[in-house]
Amino acid sequence: MDEAHPRDLAASIEGLSCSLPRPSGLTLRRFTFEDRQWLASLLKINSVPEYDHLQMADILWMIDQVHPATMVVGLRHGSPVAILAARPSGPYLHLLFMDVEPTQQRQGIGAFLLRGLQAHAAKVHRSIIAEVYTGNGSALRFYLRYAFEIVGRIPDYYEQGLDAHAIQWDSPLV
Ligand SMILES: CC(C)(COP(=O)(O)OP(=O)(O)OC[C@H]1O[C@@H](n2cnc3c(N)ncnc32)[C@H](O)[C@@H]1OP(=O)(O)O)[C@@H](O)C(=O)NCCC(=O)NCCS
Numbered sequence: 001m002d003e004a005h006p007r008d009l010a011a012s013i014e015g016l017s018c019s020l021p022r023p024s025g026l027t028l029r030r031f032t033f034e035d036r037q038w039l040a041s042l043l044k045i046n047s048v049p050e051y052d053h054l055q056m057a058d059i060l061w062m063i064d065q066v067h068p069a070t071m072v073v074g075l076r077h078g079s080p081v082a083i084l085a086a087r088p089s090g091p092y093l094h095l096l097f098m099d100v101e102p103t104q105q106r107q108g109i110g111a112f113l114l115r116g117l118q119a120h121a122a123k124v125h126r127s128i129i130a131e132v133y134t135g136n137g138s139a140l141r142f143y144l145r146y147a148f149e150i151v152g153r154i155p156d157y158y159e160q161g162l163d164a165h166a167i168q169w170d171s172p173l174v
Contacts, residue, residue, distance in 0.1 A: 005088050009069040013116035016123065020115050023076070023108045028116075031064050031071035031083070038080045046099045048160070060085065070096070074109055084113045086128070092168075093121045095130035114146050122171040131157055131164035143167055 006012045010028040031039075039060065040053040047053070064071045067087055074082030081104040085096040095117065100109050121128050131154060132140050144150075148167040157164035 005067070005069060007068050009086065009120070010072040012069075012120050013072060013113070016116060016119035020112055020119075021108060022112055025077040026109060026112060027075045027078075028072055028113075029075065030069065031061065031073050033061060035073055035080055036061050039083060042083065042099055042101060045102060072113065074100070074113060076104060076109070082109050082113060084117065086117055088126070089129070091126065092129045093117070093124075093126045095128050110142060111146065114143075118146070118169060118171070121169070125171060127171055128169045130167050132167055133158065134163045134165055140165060140167075143169075 008030055010030050014028050036054065036057040039057040043051070043053040043056055060071060070085050070087045072084045072086075073080050074084070082098075082100040084098045086093050087096065088094070098110060098113060117128065128148075129151075130143065130148070132143060134153070140150075144167075146169070148169045150165050151168045152166040154164045154166055156162070
């Protein structure tokens with residue numbers, strides 16, 4: 001198995017991120033079948049309202065079955081509050097998406113997940129790539145704060161014809 005693709009990315013991040021400031025009550029685990037309904041409701045708030053979010057959650061669950069360890073769930077006092085999805089893509093780790101429940105944002109959960117993913121990426125000598133909607137200034141600011149750089153612009157990246165910034169974080173060991 002590709003070393004950048006552990007069977008349990010959540011456990012890998014947990015093991016590496018013990019030195020990072022942890023928001024109180026936050027734990028990580030793999031995405032499960034039972035998380036689909038919760039993920040659908042989160043995607044409905046944080047992504048395009050017209051999508052069939054339950055179908056999206058079903059598809060993401062299936063992808064996680066085929067490529068185990070793609071999705072990490074953040075729990076606060078036992079309840080799911082955040083999701084991160086990342087998988088190897090050529091020489092990179094591709095951060096597919098990251099979402100935190102609106103009521104739980106700005107409490108360091110996103111930073112804990114992202115810095116944990118960076119610690120994992122550094123261990124397996126991979127840079128991280130991601131895409132951010134050009135209109136999502138707060139998400140872009142968040143990534144730039146954690147040493148990502150804009151490396152390009154992808155026209156029509158989203159179905160609605162919207163552009164994305166291509167962003168990248170280089171592992172110090174690459
Ligand atoms: C972008 C996102 C993942 C960040 O997650 P988060 O948990 O809110 O992130 P953090 O709390 O770690 O940091 C966010 C901001 O809160 C600030 N913050 C962190 N802890 C804080 C606290 N206790 N009190 C006040 N502010 C705090 C951080 O400094 C940071 O500031 P910045 O916006 O200037 O960078 C989240 O806001 C989100 O899900 N947004 C909607 C979906 C989205 O846009 N996803 C990314 C698409 S690619």
